[in-house]
Amino acid sequence: MSESPTDRPAYDPQAVEAKWRQRWEARGTNRVDLERAARPFYNLMMFPYPSAEGLHVGNVFAFVGSDIYGRYRRLAGADVFEPIGFDAFGIHSENYALKVNLHPAALIPRNIARFREQLRRVGLMVNWDHELSTTDPAYYKWTQWIFLQLFKAGLAYRKQAPVNWCPECKTVLANEQVIDGYCERHPDTAVTQRTLEQWFFAITKYAQRLLENLETLDWSDSTRTAQRNWIGRSEGAELVFTTPVGGSIRVFTTRPDTVFGATWVVLAPEHPLVDQLTAAECRADVNAYRRRVQQMDIVSRKVGTKEKTGVFIGAYARNPATGESVPIWIADYVLMEYGTGAIMAVPGHDERDYEFAQAFRLPIVQVVQPTDGPASPAPLPYTGWDGRLINSARFDGMPCREAVGAVTRWLEGKELARGEVQYRLHDWCISRQRYWGPPIPIIYCDACGAVPVPDRDLPVVLPATDDYRPDESGISPLARLEDWYRVPCPQCGGPARRETDVSDTFLDSAWYFLRYPSTAVGDRAFDPELTRTWLPVNSYIGGNEHAVLHLMYARFITLALHDLGHLPFEEPFTRFRAHGTIVKDGAKMSKSRGNVVVPDEHIARWGADTFRMYLMFLGPYQEGGDFRDEGISGIRRFLERVWGLVQDADGNSGDEAASRKLHQTIRKVGGDLEELRYNTAIAAMMECVNLLRKEGQEGQGVPRALIEPLVVLLAPFAPHFAEECWERLGHAGSVFDAPWPAFDAALARDVEIELVVQVNGKVRGRVPVPAGIAEADAVAQATADPAVRKFIDGKEIRKVIFVKDRLVNLVV
């Protein structure tokens, strides 16, 4: 082949890609008829946040991986809906807008326009008709509607809660802006806490179902594990420690078996019983301690040294098991948000309690004797389960696990205990004291309380204002817009004021996939018919950084809407796969490191197809990889070779070896695509092409019958390129309307294989044998091989292991 390369048109990626971008648009190739699709397949990728920097290589990696899967499904016969949109509200846009002094409402459309252009260049099979932006009032109208649905169902409520506060920015921070307790923008400033009245969603009511449903989902294991850990179910008991002054302290413990060793009790400093229980002579100390804790920054309370501090409050409680009086302390290591905000301290069998006992010289009683290990004294604290009770009256000698139930039942009989399950999961705080988000649709009336904005008045449009910088008050900027927030009460008509907080960005993204099919629907959040056809999502691909929050919130909203009768399914994403991260020089890409890779220049230089394939070839898709551009020329070379084969295609039928390789490749690529193993799929196609080229050199042209299926296999990876090849092979329509090639199992089977011969597990020879050879024949051939003879001559073969079509192992 290629005697005179000059007489063939060169592969010009820019021309090819521009041509097909334009043609796809003109022909509506990527459009799917949502109402009449016979085999609907919803292929979802996590929508991007349209940053001012534009699309970066991590986005492209994510989208291309998802796009390849969608295109593959389409070739396999599905009607694939592949939408995209923009997650454009939120604190990052707002902070950036403040920095460059350009209103987010002006900034965002600009960024989106840039993203759209970049995304088009990547060649995604996107249905642009269904694009959405969370900042569009036509979208957030329904975000607000969802809030109201939850509010009306009692799943949204207000309570006092701490917010992160940066004393340097003088502003409220979102959790993701707090890095190890410090402000993201002021790495030397420890974040403090302020307490404000905020809106919450009662996600904890769904903890158990969110946990159980995980078992039904086809998700990456790592993601399911992350969700399970985040929900953090623990089983135990609530025990009652009564006090002589009245008021009993309820403590949660996962180790009721150790209650005989509880030598004091600790309340969270904020615990409501503290006031009532504190003895007069201790009040000053207690108040001072509580004040100190409240003013403490997050670094020292939650991140810093775990040094134990606390104060005795001058009161005692009764250990329900021993009947003894134990002192009551307050300490900041007990958190009000978890369990009952109170614990029993068992210093012999809990590390924190042990440290506390050391710090304040409190008594330590061992109540578990480890089963193995030094007899006594056992090194304390012993926190394991492999032991038997001691110093526990009638329970002495009982194994821990058994004692959990026995002790609980015994105390239940005295009404001093009950079995309890606790979750780490907290209710979802959705209030943001910021500007750039959807206003929470509530109106406060002195007479009627918190009143939902009537549906007919939605959306509550975010008012245009240049005065949106957060200030020292910690209150939302919208609270400065009196004209906006002063409204009549929708119920009684009296004077009232709007809620001035906006909602969390995670709420915007918790339902966007429900909206995509229904972007044209004006009078509902989502059309029931379209929803039934297209949802739940068939394939969702995204980053593991969203393994917990986004996916949990989306599941929760879906579950809640299901229970409220709005959705016919409980889980939004049937299949989820987490892709890996692309790093640069071993480190996460970030502006501060200055190692952000911008895709544009690579696409301009190599073409989108080469760049797409290169990103997929870098390493396993679900693991990510280190971006370096050294290898990209290899992909380009590969495409050039395919290009050459296409030009040389002719009508001859090719030999058996070539068609066997083709069918093996079809099988391999199909299987790999199914599991997102794009790197090995590409390698398989390269092998196939290498073989076809060798064959071509010996004979004349390259058989069209072998090239055409290969072009189809390549199409998901290099869509523009494949279209051009397909056309040059004489087809009028899109390659994406061609069927995925069927592989012929009989054709793919090898006729001759190389049988590996081992002696004592070491490879000593290889003999060519017909495929499917029987054991006896294989052993005969193996033992006849001179290379093998050297190792077996004069020895007795004690055992033969035969693995069909693979190896013979002779044990001597």
Added chain:
RNA sequence: GCCCGGGUGGCGAAAUGGCAGACGCAAGGGACUUAAAAUCCCUUGGGAGGCAACUCCCGUGCGGGUUCGACUCCCGCCCCGGGUACCA
């Protein structure tokens, strides 16, 4: 600390418990060329031996174990990346 990943040639990597290093990059050699680029062909884990076809030994972070056979499974560590933060 805990929970997830991961550790294999010069580099990115591949391998249902069955030939370690497919595929690609880089490098070296050769062909073509006035020359270079591009293209094509060959070599390429380390070591030892041989004129040679080739042969042998070592080798998947470290130490043990299971097995006819371990990159793969089990136990105990080390290192790197990510997440999380006193969750009772």
